[in-house]
Amino acid sequence: xxxxxxxxxxxxxxxxxxxxxxxxxxxxxxxxxxxxxxxxxxxxxxxxxxxxxxxxxxxxxxxxxxxxxxxxxxxxxxxxxxxxxxxxxxxxxxxxxxxxxxxxxxxxxxxxxxxxxxxxxxxxxxxxxxxxxxxxxxxxxxxxxxxxxxxxxxxxxxxxxxxxxxxxxxxxxxxxxxxxxxxxxxxxxxxxxxxxxxxxxxxxxxxxxxxxxxxxxxxxxxxxxxxxxxxxxxxxxxxxxxxxxxxxxxxxxxxxxxxxxxxxxxxxxxxxxxxxxxxxxxxxxxxxxxxxxxxxxxxxxxxxxxxxxxxxxxxxxxxxxxxxxxxxxx
Amino acid sequence: xxxxxxxxxxxxxxxxxxxxxxxxxxxxxxxxxxxxxxxxxxxxxxxxxxxxxxxxxxxxxxxxxxxxxxxxxxxxxxxxxxxxxxxxxxxxxxxxxxxxxxxxxxxxxxxxxxxxxxxxxxxxxxxxxxxxxxxxxxxxxxxxxxxxxxxxxxxxxxxxxxxxxxxxxxxxxxxxxxxxxxxxxxxxxxxxxxxxxxxxxxxxxxxxxxxxxxxxxxxxxxxxxxxxxxxxxxxxxxxxxxxxxxxxxxxxxxxxxxxxxxxxxxxxxxxxxxxxxxxxxxxxxxxxxxxxxxxxxxxxxxxxxxxxxxxxxxxxxxxxxxxxxxxxxxxxxxxxxxxxxxxxxxxxxxxxxxxxxxxxxxxxxxxxxxxxxxxxxxxxxxxx
Numbered sequence: 001x002x003x004x005x006x007x008x009x010x011x012x013x014x015x016x017x018x019x020x021x022x023x024x025x026x027x028x029x030x031x032x033x034x035x036x037x038x039x040x041x042x043x044x045x046x047x048x049x050x051x052x053x054x055x056x057x058x059x060x061x062x063x064x065x066x067x068x069x070x071x072x073x074x075x076x077x078x079x080x081x082x083x084x085x086x087x088x089x090x091x092x093x094x095x096x097x098x099x100x101x102x103x104x105x106x107x108x109x110x111x112x113x114x115x116x117x118x119x120x121x122x123x124x125x126x127x128x129x130x131x132x133x134x135x136x137x138x139x140x141x142x143x144x145x146x147x148x149x150x151x152x153x154x155x156x157x158x159x160x161x162x163x164x165x166x167x168x169x170x171x172x173x174x175x176x177x178x179x180x181x182x183x184x185x186x187x188x189x190x191x192x193x194x195x196x197x198x199x200x201x202x203x204x205x206x207x208x209x210x211x212x213x214x215x216x217x218x219x220x221x222x223x224x225x226x227x228x229x230x231x232x233x234x235x236x237x238x239x240x241x242x243x244x245x246x247x248x249x250x251x252x253x254x255x256x257x258x259x260x261x262x263x264x265x266x267x268x269x270x271x272x273x274x275x276x277x278x279x280x281x282x283x284x285x286x287x288x289x290x291x292x293x294x295x296x297x298x299x300x301x302x303x304x305x306x307x308x309x310x311x312x313x314x315x316x317x318x319x320x321x322x323x324x325x326x327x328x329x330x
Numbered sequence: 331x332x333x334x335x336x337x338x339x340x341x342x343x344x345x346x347x348x349x350x351x352x353x354x355x356x357x358x359x360x361x362x363x364x365x366x367x368x369x370x371x372x373x374x375x376x377x378x379x380x381x382x383x384x385x386x387x388x389x390x391x392x393x394x395x396x397x398x399x400x401x402x403x404x405x406x407x408x409x410x411x412x413x414x415x416x417x418x419x420x421x422x423x424x425x426x427x428x429x430x431x432x433x434x435x436x437x438x439x440x441x442x443x444x445x446x447x448x449x450x451x452x453x454x455x456x457x458x459x460x461x462x463x464x465x466x467x468x469x470x471x472x473x474x475x476x477x478x479x480x481x482x483x484x485x486x487x488x489x490x491x492x493x494x495x496x497x498x499x500x501x502x503x504x505x506x507x508x509x510x511x512x513x514x515x516x517x518x519x520x521x522x523x524x525x526x527x528x529x530x531x532x533x534x535x536x537x538x539x540x541x542x543x544x545x546x547x548x549x550x551x552x553x554x555x556x557x558x559x560x561x562x563x564x565x566x567x568x569x570x571x572x573x574x575x576x577x578x579x580x581x582x583x584x585x586x587x588x589x590x591x592x593x594x595x596x597x598x599x600x601x602x603x604x605x606x607x608x609x610x611x612x613x614x615x616x617x618x619x620x621x622x623x624x625x626x627x628x629x630x631x632x633x634x635x636x637x638x639x640x641x642x643x644x645x646x647x648x649x650x651x652x653x654x655x656x657x658x659x660x661x662x663x664x665x666x667x668x669x670x671x672x673x674x675x676x677x678x679x680x681x682x683x684x685x686x687x688x689x690x691x692x693x694x695x696x697x698x699x700x701x702x703x704x705x706x707x708x709x710x711x712x713x714x
Contacts, residue, residue: 079492
């Protein structure tokens, strides 16, 4: 049977994915602030409380540690909670629960208990918001053993990755590129198998001169950069990392062995970020194949700036191409 | 605010040692059984055999504690958090639980674990450093020790929310209706997580009983640093009942906990119990209480010893003779010998097991690091 192609936004793809996960397993429950009648501040859970009830789509009190901490308890009782943190900068009140409890409970029990929960966090900038609404805190979580960290960059991945994250028996931090919520793409919404595993990278465009690697909101910008570079005669391979922990290093290494050059893009500040770790691992594994040092195109090492200045902070097409030029200069 | 509330708030905080007029007591420090109109019924069915088994539990966990302390001083444990003085609070509340109720302890609830049927070695393995817990919480419905102060209050609340979602509250079926009990201390009452847990538990009518052992000290800080009002009164602000019980009175603790667990199981949760007790020892073996509290205070609390008052009752009422007390002491000696033996022979797991339970599903980094570790170890053997 031919699949049904549909044009869906990234945001609605997550909604549909959550709906499928809830239909598939009655133990899946959602908890977060304003996720019921309102459907969340980004409307990602819109309509789900109406269809699944207040016990399965739980409007929480306004306390993030409470969202995550009670979800741990629900997981211990046999539920598969999906927490919504309203914005990246509001996850820190729950940081202790995530790092000291969610991440370590399975190990503490020597495997006797599992914490199969998902913590959804809209992240990244570019939406003109005040402080705490535009941050990229992924490295804090990727640094913590016991957590898995993923992010999607397009509607089809959003549709599948949220379902795969819910099905995972380990805790998954699920970063959603909030400035891409309204991006649309056409894909088969009736497909029954995911195109790839949750923790695999995706080579979106093949090329021979430079590997361009990134995740979440910057992937679209990377693709635009690659198209622009092609017009100038540079062949860029674009990889969507998708999984930040575990790191799909084999895909990265295979690409770098081919191109000899790697540019890593992230909105987060460069110091000790994902790009730094990737740079270290690629240097260890591809020392003789590298034609240039690994180049990081990242946010400045400052608090996220006021929104009128954010365009100067975020990696854009020109800054990415500048990074490519720097890699090619060696 | 009503005049009554204002009047209550203006009541002075009771001085240390005096639990005040609101404190529920069924057995005085002198071992006298006193009556309470609301709580007598919960102890009415206790047989002399039950009371003797309470006494046995108290003596054995005090011995467990003494052994933990000694094993630390001998270098066999890295640390030991003592429960000395809190035996009645732990046994009284623990014995009120049904098997399918669920317990979320701190790191000091060795006594609750014991009455839940935990192998006493379990708590030793954590402090010996051979695991970070290592038991299956589902085996005795006794969760792992939580060391971050108050974090478990949210876990207990979420678990209780799950119990309610499962429909195991207020059915009238004693085999089905389930309560969750969460232990924490006076210090934890200042933690954000405990206060958030109160909010969540109230909002979702969670069948959870918050059991606060107010042992008067959070390491070096007295309870007055945590609160202006008696801790049980905090519950009022969150919209649920709170009660203060004499935590050194095993009968009252047992009765009050029974009552509150029943309320939770019937759908009237959450509830807060403040068990008014005293930490007779140091916070842990790393602490030195002589630097911050006076010995007169400790001496005063010795007169309120939880074991002595039950012993007095048993002897006076003819429920136990001298031979019984001797037999329990002998059993404690035997118990202690087994604990020591079990502790010193506890094996450390092989290094390569460190990667085994970080994740439930396969993880490439765990496999790669384990393999690299084994290859590194093997390289020494090859070199030899």
